[in-house]
Amino acid sequence: MVVVRIKDLPKEKFLLPGNTSCQGCPHALGLKALGMALGDDVVLIVPAGCTTIIAGSRDKSAFKFPCLHVPFASAPAVATGLGSAFKRLGKKGIPVVWMGDGGSDIGFATLSGACVRKDDMIVIVSDNEAYMNTGIQTSGTTFWKAKTTTSPMGKREEKKDLALIMLMHKADYVATASVGYVQDFISKLRKASEIDGFRFIHLHSPCPPGWGFDSSETVEIARLAVKCGAWILWEFDGKFKISPISKPYADKAKRAPLTEYLRKQRRFRHLSDEDIAEIERRIDEQWKVILALESVF
Amino acid sequence: MECMIAKPSKGSAGKTGLWRTFKPIYDESKCNNCLLCWLYCPENAIDVLNGKISIDYDYCKGCGICAKICAKKAIEMVREEEV
Numbered sequence: 001m002v003v004v005r006i007k008d009l010p011k012e013k014f015l016l017p018g019n020t021s022c023q024g025c026p027h028a029l030g031l032k033a034l035g036m037a038l039g040d041d042v043v044l045i046v047p048a049g050c051t052t053i054i055a056g057s058r059d060k061s062a063f064k065f066p067c068l069h070v071p072f073a074s075a076p077a078v079a080t081g082l083g084s085a086f087k088r089l090g091k092k093g094i095p096v097v098w099m100g101d102g103g104s105d106i107g108f109a110t111l112s113g114a115c116v117r118k119d120d121m122i123v124i125v126s127d128n129e130a131y132m133n134t135g136i137q138t139s140g141t142t143f144w145k146a147k148t149t150t151s152p153m154g155k156r157e158e159k160k161d162l163a164l165i166m167l168m169h170k171a172d173y174v175a176t177a178s179v180g181y182v183q184d185f186i187s188k189l190r191k192a193s194e195i196d197g198f199r200f201i202h203l204h205s206p207c208p209p210g211w212g213f214d215s216s217e218t219v220e221i222a223r224l225a226v227k228c229g230a231w232i233l234w235e236f237d238g239k240f241k242i243s244p245i246s247k248p249y250a251d252k253a254k255r256a257p258l259t260e261y262l263r264k265q266r267r268f269r270h271l272s273d274e275d276i277a278e279i280e281r282r283i284d285e286q287w288k289v290i291l292a293l294e295s296v297f
Numbered sequence: 298m299e300c301m302i303a304k305p306s307k308g309s310a311g312k313t314g315l316w317r318t319f320k321p322i323y324d325e326s327k328c329n330n331c332l333l334c335w336l337y338c339p340e341n342a343i344d345v346l347n348g349k350i351s352i353d354y355d356y357c358k359g360c361g362i363c364a365k366i367c368a369k370k371a372i373e374m375v376r377e378e379e380v
Contacts, residue, residue, distance in 0.1 A: 006332045017342040017356035018308030023316065024360035028339035056309030064305045182336055208360075216361030216374070219337055 001235075001244065002190065004183040009036050012064075019062035021054045024215030026179040026205035026222070027100075028054060030126050033182045034096065035064065037189035043082060043093045044068065047075040047107060049100040050133045051126070073107040075099055076114035076123060083120035094193060097123040101141040102131045104162060115169045118197045122189070125162060125200075128207035136210045143230075144282065145275050146211075146267045154270060158282075163202035164289075167236055167297075172197035175235035178204040180222025181245055188235055195237065204231045212266020221264060227256035229283050232290050240297035242290060250291060252284065308356065313340070317359030319374040321352055327371035334363035334372060 014035020021028040027050055034042060042065040046052055052069055056062040070078045079095035086093050104111055104125045114121065130148045131137040137150045141162060145154040167174045173195045177185040185203065192199040206221040208214065213221055225231040226246060233243035248254045258280050262268040271279075328350070335343045335350055342357040343350050352363075364372040 006336055009336070011345060013341050015341050016305060016307045016309065017340050017353055018310055018313045019340075020310040021339065023358045024362055025339050028341075029337065032339065032341050056303060056306070059300065059303055060306040060309035061303035062305075062309040214361070216365045218339070218360075219362055219366055 001241075002187050004187045004190075006183070009186070010039060012039065014039060014042070014064040016062050016064065019054050019056060021050070022209060022215070024208045024218040025050075025054070026128060026207060026218050027051055027126050029179045029182065029218070030124070030185070030203050030205060031063070031098070033179075033185050034098070034124070034189060037186040038094065038096070038193055040065070041092065041094045041193065042096050045070055045075050045079050045082070045095055045097045047072045047097075047099050047103040048133070049103055050128075051098055051100070053133065072103065073110055075103055075107055075110065076119075076121065077110040079121040079123075080114050080117070080119040087120065095121040097121060099123070099125055100131075100133070101125060101127045101129065101139040101162075102133070105140045111166075112169065115166060115171050115198045115200070118172060120197060122192050122199045122201070124203055126203045126205045127162070128205045128210055129159070130207075130210055132207050132210040143267075144279065145271060147270065148210075148267070154275075161286075163200070163234075166200040166202075167240075167293075171200045171236075173199040173235075173237050174202075175200075175243075176202045176204070176231070176233050178222045178226055178231060178233060179206070180204075180219050180226060181233070184233060184243060184245055191235070191237060210267075212269075213264050217264065221261070224256060224261040224264070228258045228261045229255045229287060230258070230261060230279075232286065234290060234294075236297070240293045242294055250287060252287075258283070312355050313358050314353075314355045317357065317377055319359045319361060320354070320377050321357065321359065321361070321363055321372045322375050323350065323352060324371050324373070325349065327369045329369050329371075331368070333366045333368070337362050337366050
């Protein structure tokens with residue numbers, strides 16, 4: 001893993017200030033990092049979601065990279081066409097699909113297809129664990145027991161592990177990242193850009209209005225998710241590795257208390273002590289899976 | 298046709314500095330130039346000029362991430378009317 005130093009990062013802005021993102025928006029942080037990591041090489045493909053709004057309307061674009069707005073379920077399919085056109089015409093550019101967990105739920109068929117064909121693209125799912133742009137409805141990746149407008153008593157189903165699904169889909173590169181660790185995300189993006197084929201990054205993106213915390217706490221909440229072990233950073237580039245940031249938290253004693261992460265969010269305010277104990281048990285199970293994968297994959 | 302193509306522009310949502318309730322006030326004497334505020338500003342409203350930071354108040358929405366991430370407490374969030 002290449003270490004990214006802050007002072008070496010490019011100063012050129014690819015996400016321009018004065019856009020429509022909310023205060024403390026995690027997508028804005030992620031898009032900014034994408035510009036720092038890959039800059040001019042990016043051709044952004046965006047299905048409907050918060051990022052469609054952030055991109056701007058009419059004659060003003062908030063992005064310096066070219067951005068293609070596409071129908072909901074089609075983003076990876078569009079990237080397939082674009083990627084092969086780039087190759088055929090000898091043009092420089094990486095098709096980067098930037099979608100939310102909604103885009104990956106609704107567009108799962110095209111996502112799966114592009115991955116099976118190993119088409120040339122980077123897919124980033126900026127996961128804020130609900131459909132925020134349409135009013136905080138439950139998504140496939142919403143955390144168990146989290147309150148949303150369609151799960152007022154807390155979500156009943158388990159959060160689906162999209163990154164592991166893509167790993168089992170035999171993608172060429174798969175990683176999880178977090179907006180709380182931008183340098184790690186940039187390093188993974190650069191690594192992904194050097195690999196040919198289908199590359200997938202699952203980015204954890206805590207949403208202030210959707211999760212119910214103050215806009216100043218986006219980075220703090222994202223880091224707490226990693227520190228309490230609820231979000232595990234790893235990458236697969238032919239070999240499965242837990243990222244150095246998450247490594248210490250394999251040891252349960254080193255993890256931050258889970259309540260510290262949960263109690264800061266309005267969506268978890270209704271949790272009972274039993275619920276929290278159950279979440280803790282599920283996190284332990286998840287770690288067992290990840291550690292087993294590291295030893296065999 | 299040219300008028301149909303969106304151009305990269307600052308302020309695609311206008312002067313978003315108007316959204317602010319709290320204003321980040323930067324104290325240069327406490328700053329150690331770690332640039333974490335620059336890296337984590339979601340609005341990209343912090344610039345680095347000659348190794349020093351400067352906040353673009355036209356567009357800063359006042360989210361407060363810069364003040365939270367600063368280990369040296371060189372940025373303080375102050376209510377707009379009290380500035």
